[in-house]
Amino acid sequence: MENKVIKAALLGLGTVGTGVYKVLKNQEAEMEAKIGREVKIAKVLVRNLEKAAAKVDDPSILTNNWEEVLNDPEISIVIELMGGIEPARTYILAALNAGKHVVSANKDLIAVHGKELLDAAEVNHVDFLFEAAVAGGIPIIRPLKQCLAGNHMTEVMGIVNGTTNFILTKMTQEGMEFKDALALATELGYAEADPTADIEGLDAGRKVAILASVAFNSRVVFDDVYIEGITKISAKDIRYAKEMGCDIKLLGVARQGEDGVEAYVCPMLIPSSHPLASVNDSYNAVFVHGDAVEDAMFFGRGAGELPTASAVVGDIFDIVRNIQAECCARIGCTCYKSLPVKKMEDTRNRYFIRLQVENRCGVLAEITAIFAKYQVSVAQIIQKETRVEGCAEIVVITEEVREGDFRTAMSELKNRASIRKVSSLLRVYGK
16 A cells, blocks of 8 residues: 555645645545545644644644755655745755655745746656646636647636735625725735735736736746736725726736737726626636637635645645656646737726816816827716815726826826816726
């Protein structure tokens, strides 16, 4: 039986690491039938041995010495669940160079150093898999690399951060303001003590970089992704969007066109009829468009102990099957193109603008004249009531326009005395 055991090491025993340990234990009885071998956790690298002892059946597998993992020739798979750039990068590269397969859920690292890690895996003829780095338990990396490989993908977009989706759901359904919805998310454990990475869109930006790289077979890194968060969204914005038949979601969008790749994260109005508009609370969904499959959507839990562990264990099982069939490193880096990544000012979108203006004749004509000067076509203007004396609230929806031209128009508009305040400026998804 011993020759049928594949030994693995866990790096980190936090939320996801504990989940992986639990899922592997739960699969023990059927593992050999499923994948031909049994996977056994032989080492768990942790900082605090005493704290971690309560989470495992056998505390003797715990260590705080990385060298015990690296130098153990019986450990075939390293499962990195530490997060962050260092020491995770150093550990993963050392493991790959030692001929060990690696599974990671580390979006921060992969969005920046993915090419380096995949290149090291290729040189050493081992697997480096990272399904759990994007959208938690939702299968999306493997489908893009395998099931949908017969497509030329032109768009991959969606809701890839559960914290912000929960906040926007509460603002939409219960009329909460942002700060109150964030406080509730923190109280319920959906938001971290420091929620910056979520609410400022950084977490989603890392996932978009990974998704774009895989979908379009061309390297996109975190610094290529334009990012805006949700901190400026108000209950009034959401109410006005609803009146226009739209919902507001933090969307990660990646598109491939003839002139390059677009990659950005920002809050956007999306028609309430779109499937993503009904994705609420902490759920995630990724929507893809290919020339053969047309539209497909992947929906589920985007984070959490067991959903993320599900994706990690799926990668582990894939590696074990490869070991069993002696066909490791079948699918490594798929970025065989070098497409340019467009600057945000060269992208095209529609826009929702909420303005506080002087309540007098001629202001609307002044606004439309400035827009026309920069080829910004107005699709709709609505005047709303306001309690501020001498002031009117105007909501403008534009047609699709180049972002650089729109920014120039808005810069000139803001300098006009008749414009008291630009309260909101959001993009609108779709044509």
